[in-house]
Amino acid sequence: ADGQPVADCLFCKIVAGDIPAAVVRQTEDTVAFKDINPQADIHDLVVPRAHYANAAELAANAPELSAALLVEAGEVAKAEGIADDGYRVVFNTGAHAGQTVFHVHAHVLGGDFLSTFGN
Numbered sequence: 001a002d003g004q005p006v007a008d009c010l011f012c013k014i015v016a017g018d019i020p021a022a023v024v025r026q027t028e029d030t031v032a033f034k035d036i037n038p039q040a041d042i043h044d045l046v047v048p049r050a051h052y053a054n055a056a057e058l059a060a061n062a063p064e065l066s067a068a069l070l071v072e073a074g075e076v077a078k079a080e081g082i083a084d085d086g087y088r089v090v091f092n093t094g095a096h097a098g099q100t101v102f103h104v105h106a107h108v109l110g111g112d113f114l115s116t117f118g119n
């Protein structure tokens, strides 16, 4: 995994501007946009411009970029006005977790009460 674009990758196409998306924020390294099928009042996706299949691949191959992605998830929450009330950051990894797009993306969810698990 070297971060190079993948021709048939949906999120590489959004990063390149070849497929439109409702962009919330952009940085040199990341793009954040609205999820097309929101599962919460606020549901954004934050992706690195570079292509890595999932969070583990990103962290193993580009640790500084994985940190930048987490920082940007926090900035997106602030921009959406959900940082103070609280929000969730999720990385689905692999088929059993329901990952359908194999370009790493942080789901940023908030804005209303989220269902919880483990308590």
Ligand code: 5GP
Pocket: 010, 021, 022, 033, 034, 035, 036, 037, 038, 045, 091, 092, 098, 099, 100, 101, 102
């Ligand atoms: P995953 O299940 O892989 O963690 O999440 C993929 C997410 O991408 C889903 O929440 C889905 O709604 C979203 N998604 C799929 N296709 C598109 C698209 O073309 N545009 C946008 N903005 N989101 C998409």
Ligand code: ZN
Pocket: 005, 006, 009, 010, 011, 012, 013, 050, 051, 052, 102, 103
């Ligand atoms: Zn990609």
